[in-house]
Structure formats: C-alpha cells, structure tokens
Amino acid sequence: MHHGKYRFVFSLLLVPVGLYAVFVISPYLQAFSIALTDWQGMTADSHFIGFDNFVKLFHDPVFWTALRHNVFLLVSIPLVIVSLSLFFSAMLNYQGGVPGSRIYKVVYFFPSVLSIAVVGVLWQFVFEPRNGLLNGFLQAVGLGDLKQIWLGDGKTALGSIMAVVVWGGVGFYVVLFTAAMSAIPRDLYEAALLDGAGPWQSFWRLTLPLIWGSVQVAIAYLVIGALDMFALVQVLSVGPGGPDDATQVISLYMYTNAFTYGNFGYAAAIGVALFAINLILTLLTFRLTRRERVEY
Amino acid sequence: MSTDGKVERRTLLRLALAVPAAGALASCAKPASKAAPAAQTGSKVDGTKALEFFNFDGGYGKAWTQMPLDLYRQEFPKADVKLTSGQKLQQQLQPRFIQGNPPDLIENVGLDAAALASQKQLMDIGALLEMESFDQPGVKVKDTLLPGVAEAGRYDGVKYEMPYVFGVAGIWYSQPLMDKHGWTYPKHWDEMLALCAEIKKAGIAPWTYQGKFPGYLTSPMLMTAYKAAGPDLKKKIDNLEPNAWRDPALIAAAEGYQELVSKGYLLEGSQALSHTQSQTYWAQGKAVFIPCGGWLENELGAIAPKDLGMTMVPVPGLSSADKAPFETVTGGPGGALIVPAQAKNPQGGIELLRIITSKKCMRNFTELTKSLSVVKGASDGVALSSANKSMQKVIDEAGTNIFLDWSFRLWYKKLLDNSDKAMAALMNREVTPDEWSKRMQKFADETAKDPSIKKFHA
The missing domain is CATH 3.40.190.10 (Periplasmic binding protein-like II)
Incomplete structure (x- = not known):
C-alpha cells in the first residue's frame, strides 16, 4: 500500500517541481556559467573568459559602493524594524492590549497590502521637494529649516529610501510578533508577577526569549530583503541609483550592467557574488541569533 | 539626449516644413538621371512570406503604422502582415534576437543599436537609399530625404538605422x-x-x-x-x-x-x-x-x-x-527603424521601410503625431504652434551648424x-x-x- 501512496504524492509534485526546476533552478545554475563568459546578450555566442569578470568586479569601485550601501542597510533595517515592531507589539499586548489595539493592528498592516511599486510611487509624492507632504509638513509645523531635497541630495537619499522600507515593513512584523506573543500562556506572566517582575523585566526575561524563534526569522528575512532593495531604489532614486551612486545597490548595479550596458556576463558575475554574500549572511544570521530553545 | 532617445525625433517636422521648395526642385531635377535607373523595388521581395513590424508604442503611438502596413498588404496580398507593439524592447526582443527569430522591421527605442551593429545583428539598409521612392516615380529614396538623413544612423560608415522624425x-x-x-x-x-x-x-x-x-x-x-x-x-x-x-x-x-x-x-x-x-x-x-x-x-x-x-x-x-x-x-534626423540581420523576411522589412518613407505615409505620420518627418515637403500645409514655429526658426538659423548629438x-x-x-x-x-x-x-x-x-x- 505504501508504495502506492508515494507514487501518488510523487505524481502530484512532479508538475510544480518540474516548473520550479525549469524556471528557477536552471536559470540560477546557468548564471554561474554565464558569469564566466563575455556574453553581451544579443546573440547566442559568447566566449569563455575564466574568472576575468570576477577580477574586474573586485576592482570595480561602483560595486564596492553598492556593497557598502547594502551592508549599511542590512545592519540598520533589521535593527530598526525589529526594535520598532517589538515595541509596538509589546504595547499591543501589554496587559491585554492598550485601548484600540485591534484597530492599530489593522492600521499597522496597511502598508503590507500595497505592492512595492505602489509604495514607491506614493513616496515619490511624499518626498517631492516643492509640494511634497514631508517638506510641506515641516513647513507647516514651523520646522522649515529642516526641509531637504531628500532623494535629490546624496546625504539624505539613502536614508530616505530606508525610511520607506521601515514604514512598509514594520506592520508585517508587528502582526508576526503579536501572534507569537499571544501564544505565550498567561500563567507564565502571572507567575512572573508573583515573583515580583515588572513589565520591563517580564518583556526581557519572558516575552523575548519565548518569541525568539519569530525574531530570528524576522531578522533573516530582513537581511535578505536589505540585500535586494531593487524595486524601491529603481522607482524612487535619482538616476536611478543616484545622485552619483548615493543609493546604488548591488541588485540595481547588476540590472544596469545587463540591460543598460549590455554586459550580461558581468551582470551574471555580480549575481553570483550577491548569491555568495546572501548565503554567508543567512548562515551567519542563524548562527549569531541561535539560542537555547525554550519549551513551554 | 533624453535617456530614451525620443529627443531627437520630434524636431524633424520643422525642417521638413522649411524645405518644401527644395524638395520640389529636387524632384524636378531628377528625371535627368533616368539613364541610371533607380534600383528596382519589389523585385527581391518574396510576396508570399510573412512580415512582422515591431512598433514602439510610445510618444508616436501606433496609429501611424496602419497606412504603410495596408499599402504593403495591397502590394503583396498573399503576405501575412503582422503588427506587434511594445514599450520595453530590450526585454521583449532580446530573447528573439538570441533565438534568431527577430521581427523583420523594428521601430527601435531601447535596444542598444551600437551593440547590435557591432555584433552583426543588423542588416545593411544602404540599398534602400538607391531604390526608387514608393510614391515619387523616377526619384531615388535618398533624394526625397532631408539633408543629413541618408548619412545618419551609420556605424563605421554602414547604414543600419533609418531615422523618420526631425528635431532639435x-x-x-x-x-x-x-x-x-x-x-x-x-x-x-x-x-x-x-x-x-x-x-x-x-x-x-x-x-x-x-x-x-x-x-x-x-x-x-x-x-x-x-x-x-x-x-x-x-x-x-x-x-x-x-x-x-x-x-x-x-x-x-x-x-x-x-x-x-x-x-x-x-x-x-x-x-x-x-x-x-x-x-x-x-x-x-x-x-x-x-x-x-x-x-x-x-x-x-x-x-x-x-x-x-x-x-x-x-x-x-x-x-x-x-x-x-x-x-x-543639436538635432536633425531622429528615431531609428532597423532591419535585423537574422530576420526571416529582411527584404520585406526593407520594402516596408520604403513604403514608410514615402511622402504619403510620412505626411500621414505628421498629421497623426504632430511631428516633423524626414521626407522633404511631407508636412506641407500642416498648421504650426508657437513652439514649432520657434523650432523652425532655430533650425533655419542654424543652417549647417547642426549636429545630431555627441x-x-x-x-x-x-x-x-x-x-x-x-x-x-x-x-x-x-x-x-x-x-x-x-x-x-x-x-x-x-x-x-x-x-x-x-x-x-x-
């Protein structure tokens, strides 16, 4: 009987796995071999050039600028988003939730429903330096001196885009953490209370360790997300990637090399480098955030 | 000029208006060269072959393509003539170039023509210039064009691109x-x-x-x-x-x-x-x-x-x-119609190009898009706005001090x-x-x- 069951399961999986192999796995694998060629993407011919693309990449200042921006983002985005989401969800759960917590939960989640392109276009209007919401708001509350060109100025551009990521990301993790927190048995808190723990202590000693699995997943997601950033940079930034590479990220630089400079071999090499960085960082994230699993 | 290359196109109209007289003179002058007949048209075209024109559905839209395609259908009733359109040519056409199955004529905005030319992916369309104009008997195509148009769109001297608009x-x-x-x-x-x-x-x-x-x-x-x-x-x-x-x-x-x-x-x-x-x-x-x-x-x-x-x-x-x-x-002829070297029906593509560059079709283009074309006298009688008039003046005053772009x-x-x-x-x-x-x-x-x-x- 058993082998019949496997045959059934296998036949169900055949189509999705096949599609996945053809459209996802095989392009990934091909990227590795394309990275070793000088393929320009207009004809089928290309020449094997060994590791030349990687040598060039190593000496390419724009790549290093892009990498630096990605590293900055992957440290700051998880830090900011996770702290804010933890704060909000702790507030929502504190003693059964602050008044109106159910409404807040929904409101926080709003940005997650919007597609990333819509978010980008929306924030274009917020950052618009002359009639935009942000500068208009600053003016209205008497902080006109703080007005900036935002996306047009190399000093504020990357920070502005990061703010959009935070705005768009917090809601989802609030929902994630809130759900994890509500799964913690109430009697644990009552016990802590009897032992004399204040709210601060019960958050650090009780809540956080018990939802650590969710936090760990959140950090891994955010790190991977911070290594991408393509869509928002492409829609929002000057250039895109500017002004003068101020918002350049690896994924955009890969795209530019492929579709603007017509250098698919080099772009594939950038992709392979990005893959390696991604892999290392994900492993590192899990290693660094590993803790004893608490059973309850 | 702009990232999408649209810049050079529009201004063409003005020049076309400036030169109707010259155009008329040119067509009068031509019959003398009858002894050296213009290249035979249509002869090399296999009328039974399918033809595909890929149109950039951007600033000029696709309405203007109707007339030339209909004229082609009249000339070759057996041909299966197809119009395809898009705005992201790199993404849409790159796979077809790699497969060796590109369209027969492309209105190119977005593909890197220099890269295509250097990879031998484009047809030398120089012969078109020597062919007889589609609607001006006895006149070669090159003699119906505004100054600079025949020279434009060359890479290492070879004519790969046919401009169709004129701008500054x-x-x-x-x-x-x-x-x-x-x-x-x-x-x-x-x-x-x-x-x-x-x-x-x-x-x-x-x-x-x-x-x-x-x-x-x-x-x-x-x-x-x-x-x-x-x-x-x-x-x-x-x-x-x-x-x-x-x-x-x-x-x-x-x-x-x-x-x-x-x-x-x-x-x-x-x-x-x-x-x-x-x-x-x-x-x-x-x-x-x-x-x-x-x-x-x-x-x-x-x-x-x-x-x-x-x-x-x-x-x-x-x-x-x-x-x-x-x-x-800066200005002059703009826009680029290209015939891929691997097209299934490149002669058909060139023939359609000959039809598009006819006075009739270019006038139709100007009427529909309010933009000047590369053919002499093709925009006679089209009303001009103040913007167009000022550009016309800029072109007139520039004389020979005009270049396409860096x-x-x-x-x-x-x-x-x-x-x-x-x-x-x-x-x-x-x-x-x-x-x-x-x-x-x-x-x-x-x-x-x-x-x-x-x-x-x-």
Whole structure:
C-alpha cells in the first residue's frame, strides 16, 4: 500500500517541481556559467573568459559602493524594524492590549497590502521637494529649516529610501510578533508577577526569549530583503541609483550592467557574488541569533 | 539626449516644413538621371512570406503604422502582415534576437543599436537609399530625404538605422513672460548669469531642470563648452582622446552651470524633480528656463496654459571669444527603424521601410503625431504652434551648424551613464568643476582601455 501512496504524492509534485526546476533552478545554475563568459546578450555566442569578470568586479569601485550601501542597510533595517515592531507589539499586548489595539493592528498592516511599486510611487509624492507632504509638513509645523531635497541630495537619499522600507515593513512584523506573543500562556506572566517582575523585566526575561524563534526569522528575512532593495531604489532614486551612486545597490548595479550596458556576463558575475554574500549572511544570521530553545 | 532617445525625433517636422521648395526642385531635377535607373523595388521581395513590424508604442503611438502596413498588404496580398507593439524592447526582443527569430522591421527605442551593429545583428539598409521612392516615380529614396538623413544612423560608415522624425533640442522659455519683464535671451553665459540675478530679484526662479535624469542638463552644458572650444572638442571627446575632458572650455562651462546652484538660480528642489514635475513647474511660470527637446509641447499636453507662448532658443555660448556660432544646435534626423540581420523576411522589412518613407505615409505620420518627418515637403500645409514655429526658426538659423548629438552618448552607454552621475555630483556641489572634468576623463580613459567595448570613430 505504501508504495502506492508515494507514487501518488510523487505524481502530484512532479508538475510544480518540474516548473520550479525549469524556471528557477536552471536559470540560477546557468548564471554561474554565464558569469564566466563575455556574453553581451544579443546573440547566442559568447566566449569563455575564466574568472576575468570576477577580477574586474573586485576592482570595480561602483560595486564596492553598492556593497557598502547594502551592508549599511542590512545592519540598520533589521535593527530598526525589529526594535520598532517589538515595541509596538509589546504595547499591543501589554496587559491585554492598550485601548484600540485591534484597530492599530489593522492600521499597522496597511502598508503590507500595497505592492512595492505602489509604495514607491506614493513616496515619490511624499518626498517631492516643492509640494511634497514631508517638506510641506515641516513647513507647516514651523520646522522649515529642516526641509531637504531628500532623494535629490546624496546625504539624505539613502536614508530616505530606508525610511520607506521601515514604514512598509514594520506592520508585517508587528502582526508576526503579536501572534507569537499571544501564544505565550498567561500563567507564565502571572507567575512572573508573583515573583515580583515588572513589565520591563517580564518583556526581557519572558516575552523575548519565548518569541525568539519569530525574531530570528524576522531578522533573516530582513537581511535578505536589505540585500535586494531593487524595486524601491529603481522607482524612487535619482538616476536611478543616484545622485552619483548615493543609493546604488548591488541588485540595481547588476540590472544596469545587463540591460543598460549590455554586459550580461558581468551582470551574471555580480549575481553570483550577491548569491555568495546572501548565503554567508543567512548562515551567519542563524548562527549569531541561535539560542537555547525554550519549551513551554 | 533624453535617456530614451525620443529627443531627437520630434524636431524633424520643422525642417521638413522649411524645405518644401527644395524638395520640389529636387524632384524636378531628377528625371535627368533616368539613364541610371533607380534600383528596382519589389523585385527581391518574396510576396508570399510573412512580415512582422515591431512598433514602439510610445510618444508616436501606433496609429501611424496602419497606412504603410495596408499599402504593403495591397502590394503583396498573399503576405501575412503582422503588427506587434511594445514599450520595453530590450526585454521583449532580446530573447528573439538570441533565438534568431527577430521581427523583420523594428521601430527601435531601447535596444542598444551600437551593440547590435557591432555584433552583426543588423542588416545593411544602404540599398534602400538607391531604390526608387514608393510614391515619387523616377526619384531615388535618398533624394526625397532631408539633408543629413541618408548619412545618419551609420556605424563605421554602414547604414543600419533609418531615422523618420526631425528635431532639435535647446532652451525653452515663455515669450509672454520674458516680454512682460522686458528680459531678452542672452547669447553668452556671463550675460545669462546677469539676467538670472535680475530674474531672481523679480521673485521667479531663473532655471529648473529634470534633476531625476541629470542628462537633460549635460546636453546644454556640453553645448556651451562646444561653442567656446569649437567643433574639435566634440571630435576629441567622441574619439576618447587623452585629456579631451580636461579642456578648459569644459571646465569653464561646468563652472558656469554650477553657479546656477551656488548662486541660488535653480528652482529649489530641481535636483530631485522628475521630468514631468520640473516641466510642470516651468509651464506654471515658477521657473523661466528649462532645457528640453522638441517633444516638450506634446509631453506637457493640457498642462501648458493656452497663452504660454513656448519658445525654443539655442543654448548660450560661453563668451564673446567663442569659436562656434551661438546658433549651433543639436538635432536633425531622429528615431531609428532597423532591419535585423537574422530576420526571416529582411527584404520585406526593407520594402516596408520604403513604403514608410514615402511622402504619403510620412505626411500621414505628421498629421497623426504632430511631428516633423524626414521626407522633404511631407508636412506641407500642416498648421504650426508657437513652439514649432520657434523650432523652425532655430533650425533655419542654424543652417549647417547642426549636429545630431555627441556620438559618445550613442556609442558608449556606460560612459553616458557615468556622465549623468557626474552631472548630478556637479549640481549637488559634491565635486568642483575641475574634479568633474577629472572624473569624466577617468571614465573616458576606462572606456578607451576596455577591450570588451567596441570602439567607433568620428
């Protein structure tokens, strides 16, 4: 009987796995071999050039600028988003939730429903330096001196885009953490209370360790997300990637090399480098955030 | 000029209007050459073969393609004639080039023609020029075209692209606004800065530009340098000669344009404005000058007030010691129709090209798109707006002082992209004019040294 069951399961999986192999796995694998060629993407011919693309990449200042921006983002985005989401969800759960917590939960989640392109276009209007919401708001509350060109100025551009990521990301993790927190048995808190723990202590000693699995997943997601950033940079930034590479990220630089400079071999090499960085960082994230699993 | 190459296209119309007389003369003159008959048309075309035309469904839309395709169907009733359209040609057509199955004729906006040419993916369409015009018997195609059209679209001398529109690029202002304040447009940059001071006093921003796409401002800046240094500068830059970007004229022009920022002559926030945003502010009278190509009027559409009195003028030179005349402009034939070398029916593609470049079809094009075409006399009798009239004047006054664009911008995509980045840095005052020129020189040297980039020569 058993082998019949496997045959059934296998036949169900055949189509999705096949599609996945053809459209996802095989392009990934091909990227590795394309990275070793000088393929320009207009004809089928290309020449094997060994590791030349990687040598060039190593000496390419724009790549290093892009990498630096990605590293900055992957440290700051998880830090900011996770702290804010933890704060909000702790507030929502504190003693059964602050008044109106159910409404807040929904409101926080709003940005997650919007597609990333819509978010980008929306924030274009917020950052618009002359009639935009942000500068208009600053003016209205008497902080006109703080007005900036935002996306047009190399000093504020990357920070502005990061703010959009935070705005768009917090809601989802609030929902994630809130759900994890509500799964913690109430009697644990009552016990802590009897032992004399204040709210601060019960958050650090009780809540956080018990939802650590969710936090760990959140950090891994955010790190991977911070290594991408393509869509928002492409829609929002000057250039895109500017002004003068101020918002350049690896994924955009890969795209530019492929579709603007017509250098698919080099772009594939950038992709392979990005893959390696991604892999290392994900492993590192899990290693660094590993803790004893608490059973309850 | 603009990143999508639309810039060069529009202005073509004006020239076509200027030359109807010349066109008539040319067609009269031709019958004398009857002894040397124009190349036979249609003879090489296999009328049973299918034909596909890929249209860029952008600024000009696709309505204009109807007439030429119908004419082709009449000529070859057995052919299965198909129109395909799109806006992302790189993504849509790249796989078809790789598979060896490209369309037979492409209205190209987005594919890197220099790369296609260097990879032998384009058909030499030089023969078209010698063929007989579709609707002017006894006249060769090349003799129906405006000056410069037959020469345009060549890579290493081979004709790969057929332009179809005609345009110029320059600086725009509102004539009523200038008249109201008694301002006159200056011919040199020092006068421009003096005028800017006056405009600023009147409470209007003197300049704005499409900061999100800094290339819009690179064009006029390079033109100011060109006027100061003379045509040699362009040649050196385009040929990637050592130290070409270190030319004092370029540094002086960079200084001049950076002063727009440092003296507060730029509409606040311009560096972050998209083309539509900056152009809208300009049309609302928030700024007096904006650089743009001939399509500005179409792009503004209903945003432009009725009494805007849009006027285009050439970019100012640097000083009275300039080596090239103030009237010099970039422009000429624009747009590119290409026949892929691997097309299944390239002769059909060329035949359709012959039909498209007929007077009848180009007139239809002008009527539908309000843009000038490359064929002489094709826009006779089409009413002109103030914007079009001013561009016509710019073209007339330029005479032979007109060139298509800096060739490095067409040949070397990465250098073009880097010049945009450097422009942004200059206008954000992150680099000095001298540092800007050093950076550009470094980028040009990198391009010259990179063996993977195919080089062309001017």
